[in-house]
Amino acid sequence: MSSFSVTEPSNRSKWFAGTLVILYALITMIPLAWIMLTGFKSPSDAISYPPKVVFEPTLEGYVNLFTTRTRQTQEYLDANPPETWYEEIVREYDMVIAGPSKFGERFLNSVIIGFGSTFLSIFLGTLAAYAFSRFKIPLADDLLFFILSTRMMPPIAVAIPIFLMYRQLGLSDTHLGMILLYTAVNISLAVWLLKGFIDEIPREYEEAALIDGYTRFQAFYKVVLPQAATGIASTAIFCLIFAWNEYAFAVLLTSGTAQTAPPFIPTIIGVGGLDWPAVAAGATIFLLPVMIFTILLRKHLLRGITFGAVRK
Amino acid sequence: MAEVILKNLTKRFGDDVGIDDISMTIPDGAFVVLLGPTGAGKTTTLRLISGLEKEDKGEVWIGGRNVKGETPAQRDVAMVFQQYSLYPHLTVKDNLAFPLKSPILKTPTDEIERKVAEVANVLQISHKLGNKATELSGGEMQRVSIGRALVREPAIYLMDEPLSSLDAKLRTDLRLELKRIQASLGATLLYVTHDQIEAMTMATHVGVLDNGHLVQFGTPREIYENPNSLYVASRLGLPRINVLPADVFGSVPAGTTQIGMRPEHIQQGEGQEAEVQRVEHLGDLARLHLTLKGHAITTIADPSVDYEPGTHLKIAPRNPLCFDADGNRIR
Numbered sequence: 111m112s113s114f115s116v117t118e119p120s121n122r123s124k125w126f127a128g129t130l131v132i133l134y135a136l137i138t139m140i141p142l143a144w145i146m147l148t149g150f151k152s153p154s155d156a157i158s159y160p161p162k163v164v165f166e167p168t169l170e171g172y173v174n175l176f177t178t179r180t181r182q183t184q185e186y187l188d189a190n191p192p193e194t195w196y197e198e199i200v201r202e203y204d205m206v207i208a209g210p211s212k213f214g215e216r217f218l219n220s221v222i223i224g225f226g227s228t229f230l231s232i233f234l235g236t237l238a239a240y241a242f243s244r245f246k247i248p249l250a251d252d253l254l255f256f257i258l259s260t261r262m263m264p265p266i267a268v269a270i271p272i273f274l275m276y277r278q279l280g281l282s283d284t285h286l287g288m289i290l291l292y293t294a295v296n297i298s299l300a301v302w303l304l305k306g307f308i309d310e311i312p313r314e315y316e317e318a319a320l321i322d323g324y325t326r327f328q329a330f331y332k333v334v335l336p337q338a339a340t341g342i343a344s345t346a347i348f349c350l351i352f353a354w355n356e357y358a359f360a361v362l363l364t365s366g367t368a369q370t371a372p373p374f375i376p377t378i379i380g381v382g383g384l385d386w387p388a389v390a391a392g393a394t395i396f397l398l399p400v401m402i403f404t405i406l407l408r409k410h411l412l413r414g415i416t417f418g419a420v421r422k
Numbered sequence: 423m424a425e426v427i428l429k430n431l432t433k434r435f436g437d438d439v440g441i442d443d444i445s446m447t448i449p450d451g452a453f454v455v456l457l458g459p460t461g462a463g464k465t466t467t468l469r470l471i472s473g474l475e476k477e478d479k480g481e482v483w484i485g486g487r488n489v490k491g492e493t494p495a496q497r498d499v500a501m502v503f504q505q506y507s508l509y510p511h512l513t514v515k516d517n518l519a520f521p522l523k524s525p526i527l528k529t530p531t532d533e534i535e536r537k538v539a540e541v542a543n544v545l546q547i548s549h550k551l552g553n554k555a556t557e558l559s560g561g562e563m564q565r566v567s568i569g570r571a572l573v574r575e576p577a578i579y580l581m582d583e584p585l586s587s588l589d590a591k592l593r594t595d596l597r598l599e600l601k602r603i604q605a606s607l608g609a610t611l612l613y614v615t616h617d618q619i620e621a622m623t624m625a626t627h628v629g630v631l632d633n634g635h636l637v638q639f640g641t642p643r644e645i646y647e648n649p650n651s652l653y654v655a656s657r658l659g660l661p662r663i664n665v666l667p668a669d670v671f672g673s674v675p676a677g678t679t680q681i682g683m684r685p686e687h688i689q690q691g692e693g694q695e696a697e698v699q700r701v702e703h704l705g706d707l708a709r710l711h712l713t714l715k716g717h718a719i720t721t722i723a724d725p726s727v728d729y730e731p732g733t734h735l736k737i738a739p740r741n742p743l744c745f746d747a748d749g750n751r752i753r
Contacts, residue, residue, distance in 0.1 A: 314507035317474050320494040321501045322570070323524030336511040 142397075148390035156386040170199050171387025175213050175378065175395075179205040213392060216374040221399065222285055223370055224354040227292035231349045232342055234293070235300025236308075240330060242301070243308040244316075254305075257298045265295050266358045273362055283368045291363070292353040299352075300345050307341025308334065343410035347403065354400050371396050423610045424485030424577040425450040426471065431480035433466055439634040440466040443480070446629060446636055448578070451608045453601070455621045455642075457657050458631035464614040465504070467631070468580040471612065472499045484577050495526050500571035501580040506563040508555035508570075515551040518542065518569050527574070541569045544599060561588045568596070572603065578610045585620065597624060618660050622646070630654045652749035655682050661709065661720040663743075670694065670715060671739055675752050678744040685709070688721040693738025698729045712737065 119127070148156050150167040173196045181204060190206070192198045200207055238257075242250055272291065273282075281287030311334055319329035335342075361373045375392040378385060426448040433440035441463035448454045456464045469475040471482055473494040482489050489497050500521070508517050518538045522529040529537070542548040545565040550558060555566065568584050584600075585593045601624045604611050615621055621628055622642045629639045630653075638645060638654045649655035655663050664685065668678040671694060696714040701723075708727050712719045712735065721737065729735070744752040 312505075312507070314503055314505055315509060317494075318501070318503060318507040318509070318570075319520070320474065321472055321499060322521035323495045323526035325493070325495065325525075328525065333509055 145390045145393050145397075149387055149394045151387050151390075153385060153387055156390070157384075168199070168387075169196070171385070171389075171391035173199050174385055174388040175391045176211055177207045178209050178211050179203075180208045182206050212369075212374065213371075213378075216369050216371045217395065219285065219364075219368055220354060220370040220372075220396070223288045223292065223368070224350055224399070226285070226289040227296060227353045228346055228349040230289060230293045231296040231300045232304075232346050235297055235304050235345065236335075236338070236342060238297075238301045239304035239308050240334065242305050244313070254302070257301050260294075261298045269359065269362055272359075276363060283364050283366055285368050288360070288364065288368055288370070291359060292349075292356060296349040296352055300349060303345045303348070304338065304341055307338050307345075311337050340410045343407040347407055350403060351400055423450055423575070423608050425483075426485075426578050426610060426612070427481075427483040428467075428471070429481040429483070431467070431470055431482065432478050433470055433475060434478055439463070440475075441470070441631075442634040444631075444634075444636045445480075446639060448610060448612055448627075450610055452626045453604050453611045453613065453624055454627045454629060455625035456612065456614045456629050456631055457616075457621055461633070462631040463634040464631055465582055466634075468501065468582055468612065468614060471497075471578070472501050472580055473497050495524070498526075498577045499580055500574045500576040500578075502568050502571045502582060502584040504582040504584075504586065506560075506567045508558075508563055508566055510554070510556045512555060513551065514542075514547060514553050514555060514558070514566050517555050517566055518551075518573055521570060521574050537573045541572050544572070544603070545569045545596070561592055564588060565592075565596070568600075575607065575609075578612060579604075581611065581613045583614055583616065585615070585617070600624065618658055621658065628658075630657050649743065650751045652680065652682060652745045652751075655743060655745075659684055661685055664688075664717075664719045664721075666714070666717050666719070668744070670717070671742070674742075675744055677746050678752050679747045680745045680749075681739065682743040682745060683719075683739045685721045687740045687742070688719070689738045689740050690721070690723065691736055693736050695734050696737050698731055698733040698735060700731060701727065701729055710735075 147163075147165075149171045150169070151162070151165050152168050152170055155162050155165045177196070177200070179200055184204070187201065187204060187206070192201050197207055241247065242254060247253065276282045276287055279287075281290070315333045315337070316326070316329045319333045320326065324332065355372065356370075357372045360370045364370060364373065371392070375389060375396065378388050378392060428444055428446045428448075431444045432442055444463075444467065446454075456467060458464050466475065470477050471484075473489065473492060473496075484497055484499070509520065512520065515538055518541060519534050521527065522534045522537060538551070539548070542551055545568060547562060547565050547569065550562060550566075555563065558566065564584065564587050568581075571579055571581070585596055588596065597620055603609065604624075613620075613624070625642050627639065628642050628645045630637050630645065632653050638650050640648075642658075645654060646658050649658075652665065656665070663682045665680055665682050668674045668681055671681070674681060694714055696712040696719060698710060698712055699718075700711040702709040702711070703725060706725060708723045708725050710721050710723050710727070710729070712721065714737070719737070746752055
């Protein structure tokens with residue numbers, strides 16, 4: 111047997127491809143690493159030039175992110191020695207912690223709105239995609255085109271009508287309002303992506319389930335859903351990333367109760383000078399949920415992104 | 423088990439005829455085989471009975487009940503699909519248990535265990551119960567798909583070429599097994615096949631379909647020995663029936679344009695002179711390929727014959743079947 115194979119790449123090309131991929135990964139990860147490192151720097155290290163790669167790590171950025179602080183007189187400071195490690199960090203600047211910042215709340219808002227709208231988009235999208243895929247619907251092609259056409263202009267183009275509408279309906283600055291808005295934007299993507307996945311699942315499985323004594327809805331969730339899991343997972347990631355990162359509507363429609371993290375993080379800059387470590391800390395924490403979500407669903411994602419490439 | 427009656431059943435797909443005005447009674451406990459080429463309407467008939475397809479006209483009666491408008495689940499039918507259709511996300515065991523767990527049957531757990539084990543044993547797939555359905559060979563998938571029907575006791579089993587992708591030995595085993603199960607349960611079965619041996623050995627009745635029409639319905643022997651058209655005659659029989667112009671052997675009834683002779687219905691030693699082209703020794707018998715006035719004829723002979731190609735041989739038909747210009751039988 112010869113070791114030569116037509117389909118197997120040679121060792122040299124494997125090395126080359128590997129090196130290329132690793133290089134690319136390193137380059138794209140530099141900004142990410144930079145943000146994460148900056149979160150652990152002191153304000154002076156963060157803006158030093160040339161930039162410091164080796165530095166003494168501190169949790170100052172994180173403490174500043176989660177707290178509000180006030181300056182106090184020397185007598186007050188001497189009379190009240192710091193009790194916790196985070197108070198000690200603040201004391202270095204002759205400050206005391208006045209209370210928690212709004213970051214926790216804003217982050218929670220992001221979680222509620224991001225995951226809420228993702229769930230709703232997937233729930234409605236799956237049902238609609240199944241209907242389009244399996245039933246004879248009058249004007250199905252036109253309806254599908256209409257659904258897609260809602261994505262043909264940037265959503266922000268309708269910002270003013272939405273702003274006015276939301277004010278009338280009392281949806282401004284509410285969780286429900288933001289969930290509905292992000293769902294409206296995401297649902298066209300969800301319907302189209304999921305229809306593709308469901309089209310690939312042969313009808314025979316449902317027919318077999320119908321004959322095996324199940325109703326159509328039972329066949330749908332016992333047979334179709336498990337097989338659409340891949341598509342649902344990857345669609346969910348796309349929906350979550352949009353809702354999680356959305357900035358323009360969040361700035362426009364939220365200011366208090368329902369404000370998400372993206373419009374909040376830049377406001378940190380304004381509080382007591384340019385606090386880059388706190389901003390970086392906020393960005394780092396903000397990145398985590400999507401990262402964790404993606405890692406959890408990654409084995410579905412690979413197949414999801416390449417779907418349609420190989421037809422079984 | 424139940425009697426199934428089709429009354430003037432018609433289904434069109436756009437301009438294509440699915441089936442046209444089929445009336446047929448499948449008696450309780452009968453094993454009915456549907457024969458016909460691709461596109462004749464065999465699968466459509468099964469799908470209409472199961473309720474997967476909605477009829478344009480006509481009625482389906484199962485166990486004395488008109489099932490119009492009932493869902494497949496309500497009709498209480500089991501079906502084996504040609505393309506297996508196993509649930510890929512479930513194990514073999516869960517595939518077999520799936521119909522038993524349905525809200526209609528709600529079988530108790532120990533009963534499910536017992537039935538699944540029993541069916542797995544019959545179909546020789548006990549050692550694969552823990553496998554995912556996608557980790558099976560084609561033959562194993564087909565057996566699981568038969569098993570998924572056999573765990574139930576429905577009004578009727580509908581099977582769409584269930585043995586087509588099995589190897590010869592397994593096919594023979596399962597053919598006998600299916601027949602045994604059908605006989606011992608007294609099950610009613612409607613079975614689609616291309617295979618003549620399956621049709622002849624298992625069926626109590628055979629229905630022959632041509633382009634959506636039921637052209638003959640009867641026992642396998644009736645269909646074989648007494649076909650009412652050339653089309654039916656050529657559906658059964660291997661090698662196929664020999665078809666010759668009516669005048670080759672002389673004296674035929676008026677109106678006959680073609681005669682059909684089964685290979686075993688040819689007398690040797692008298693009649694017209696034919697030339698041997700080739701002899702195939704099959705062990706238990708020999709097959710002779712002859713030409714007579716430019717027409718190819720196949721017949722059978724004793725396995726001991728040893729004709730050289732080019733040998734001349736006299737042959738005559740024994741009770742030939744006579745057909746008119748449209749292929750209809752003249753009796």
